[in-house]
Amino acid sequence: MSHSRYANGPENSSAPAPHSPRSAAHVLLAHDVGLLVIRLGVGLVVAARGAQHLFGWWGGLGLDKTAVAFAQFGYPAPKAMAVIAGIAETFGGLGLAVGLLTPLAGAAVAGTMANAVAASTPLGYFGGFEFPLLLGVGAAGLALSGAGRISLDAFLPVLRSQRLIYGIALLVLAAILAAVTIVLSKN
Numbered sequence: 239m240s241h242s243r244y245a246n247g248p249e250n251s252s253a254p255a256p257h258s259p260r261s262a263a264h265v266l267l268a269h270d271v272g273l274l275v276i277r278l279g280v281g282l283v284v285a286a287r288g289a290q291h292l293f294g295w296w297g298g299l300g301l302d303k304t305a306v307a308f309a310q311f312g313y314p315a316p317k318a319m320a321v322i323a324g325i326a327e328t329f330g331g332l333g334l335a336v337g338l339l340t341p342l343a344g345a346a347v348a349g350t351m352a353n354a355v356a357a358s359t360p361l362g363y364f365g366g367f368e369f370p371l372l373l374g375v376g377a378a379g380l381a382l383s384g385a386g387r388i389s390l391d392a393f394l395p396v397l398r399s400q401r402l403i404y405g406i407a408l409l410v411l412a413a414i415l416a417a418v419t420i421v422l423s424k425n
C-alpha cells in the first residue's frame with residue numbers, strides 16, 4: 239500500500255470539505271450577510287437623516303431650517319446645498335440599504351459625510367464629527383467592496399461582480415467635489 243495513494247485524499251487535503259463551515263460557499267454567504275447588515279445599518283441611518291433634512295421627518299429641521307444651518311456653516315447657496323445634501327443622504331442611503339448602484343451610493347454618502355465632518359470639526363471628536371466620520375467610512379467601504387450577492391446590484395450585469403475600480407473612481411470624484419465644497423464654505 240503506497241502512501242502516494244492517499245496524498246490527495248480528504249484526510250491530507252488542506253481544502254475544507256464542501257459541508258464544512260469553512261467552505262467557500264459558507265464563507266461567501268457569511269460575507270454577503272455581513273455586507274447586508276452593514277448596508278442596512280449605514281444606509282437606513284443616512285437615509286433617515288436625509289429625510290430629516292429634506293422633509294423634517296422624525297423631528298428633523300426640514301429644508302428651510304437646514305438651509306439656515308448651511309448658511310451658518312458658510313456654504314454658498316445654502317438652500318441648494320441643503321437640497322443636494324438631503325438628496326445625497328436620502329437616496330444614497332436608500333441605495334446602500336437595498337444594494338442598488340452601491341459604488342455610486344457609497345461615494346455620494348461618503349462625500350456628503352466629508353462635508354458633515356468638516357462642518358462639525360469645531361465640536362471635537364466626541365459629540366462632534368465621530369458619527370459622520372463613521373458613516374462616511376462605512377459608505378466608502380461599501381463603495382469599494384460592493385453590495386454582495388444579497389442586493390439589487392446582483393441583478394445588474396455591470397455590477398454583478400464588483401469592480402474595485404468603480405468604487406475608487408467614484409470615491410475620487412466624491413473627494414474632489416467634497417473638497418471643493420468645503421473650500422467654498424471656508425471662504
